[in-house]
Amino acid sequence: MVLALALLQAVALPQAASAQFFSDRPAPVPPGSIPDVPSGPAISLAPPSGPASTPLLPAPLTQPPVANVAPPVPSPVQAAPTGPAQGVLALTARYGKDMPVINSGLVWRVYSDRPDETGAFKLIREDRGATPNIVLPPGNYVVHVALGLVSAVRPVTIKSETDREAFVLPAGGLRIEGRVGTSKIPQNQISFSIYKGSQFEGGERTPLLPSVPAGDVVLLQEGTYYIISNYGDANSVVRSDIRVQASKLTDVTITHRAAVITMKLVSDKGGEALANTAWSVITPAGDVIKESIGAFPRVTLAEGEYRAIAKNEGKVFERPFNVVNGVDGEIEVIAR
Numbered sequence: 001m002v003l004a005l006a007l008l009q010a011v012a013l014p015q016a017a018s019a020q021f022f023s024d025r026p027a028p029v030p031p032g033s034i035p036d037v038p039s040g041p042a043i044s045l046a047p048p049s050g051p052a053s054t055p056l057l058p059a060p061l062t063q064p065p066v067a068n069v070a071p072p073v074p075s076p077v078q079a080a081p082t083g084p085a086q087g088v089l090a091l092t093a094r095y096g097k098d099m100p101v102i103n104s105g106l107v108w109r110v111y112s113d114r115p116d117e118t119g120a121f122k123l124i125r126e127d128r129g130a131t132p133n134i135v136l137p138p139g140n141y142v143v144h145v146a147l148g149l150v151s152a153v154r155p156v157t158i159k160s161e162t163d164r165e166a167f168v169l170p171a172g173g174l175r176i177e178g179r180v181g182t183s184k185i186p187q188n189q190i191s192f193s194i195y196k197g198s199q200f201e202g203g204e205r206t207p208l209l210p211s212v213p214a215g216d217v218v219l220l221q222e223g224t225y226y227i228i229s230n231y232g233d234a235n236s237v238v239r240s241d242i243r244v245q246a247s248k249l250t251d252v253t254i255t256h257r258a259a260v261i262t263m264k265l266v267s268d269k270g271g272e273a274l275a276n277t278a279w280s281v282i283t284p285a286g287d288v289i290k291e292s293i294g295a296f297p298r299v300t301l302a303e304g305e306y307r308a309i310a311k312n313e314g315k316v317f318e319r320p321f322n323v324v325n326g327v328d329g330e331i332e333v334i335a336r
Helices: 002-023
Strands: 087-096 107-115 123-125 134-136 140-146 150-158 164-170 173-178 190-196 209-213 216-220 223-231 237-245 251-258 256-265 278-282 286-295 296-304 304-312 315-323 329-334
Touching: 087 150, 087 256, 107 134, 123 134, 123 164, 140 164, 150 164, 173 190, 173 223, 173 237, 173 296, 216 223, 223 251, 237 296, 237 329, 256 304, 286 296, 296 304, 304 329, 315 329
Parallel strands: 087 164, 173 251, 256 329
Antiparallel strands: 087 134, 107 123, 107 140, 140 150, 173 216, 190 209, 190 223, 223 237, 256 296, 278 286, 278 304, 304 315
């Protein structure tokens, strides 16, 4: 009987140990929240073999009293931002495929790719940097870039990454000044109008730039243009064809053959000018070049032959005169 009791205890002990092993395991963790376990050698859960394979039960076998401990309060967790991912639009422009990057003067504008209820495309961003990096939500946009009168436009799609867009703007600079004889014409006495194409091409055209001051640099697309130069406001007009090249500054000097003439009506030679005189300058063929009222009118005329006609107190007086290139002068008309 003692032997049977010993055998029964031998069989019951491993079962009790096995029951304690599984009851001590923690509760299962939900999928997706299990932390990554570093790789390494596999861990065997099987009990070791040999005489010491039987697990030892703790003594005494009585369950210790359970302390009434409040569960720990979890520390607050900072919520991760939930906003949409941002993309970067990296922009550059060149004068040509194998030409340098444009480093100034650019105006970048990013528009919505769809018009609003008024039919206009909403402006999203504007930047005047040479190589801007514009942060935008993912989506479709339209990019417009301008350098002077040269521009380009392109639709783009932004994702949550960097989109690099390179534009080609074949632009060149144009700077104009005027001369008469050996002298530079003052800026306030001359103006220039710029037209696309050659002056010898047919058809009426509207000027790209109707009044360009002397010495200013204008940016134009590479190509052929013609300039109408007006010295004064009479008949000293010169037309010139020019060629603008990408990435280069083209300096143009337009030479006028003209002079500035001052007119006055006097009672005697060298006398005082009579006020309230109406003036007309005409060609030998009778074409009226300039009309004005005053005691000392000034007129810029192309070189050639003219007649000055003065009207004062109902009387008419006239005198022929010549204009010599670059020689400003004074014309007296004797009231007799």
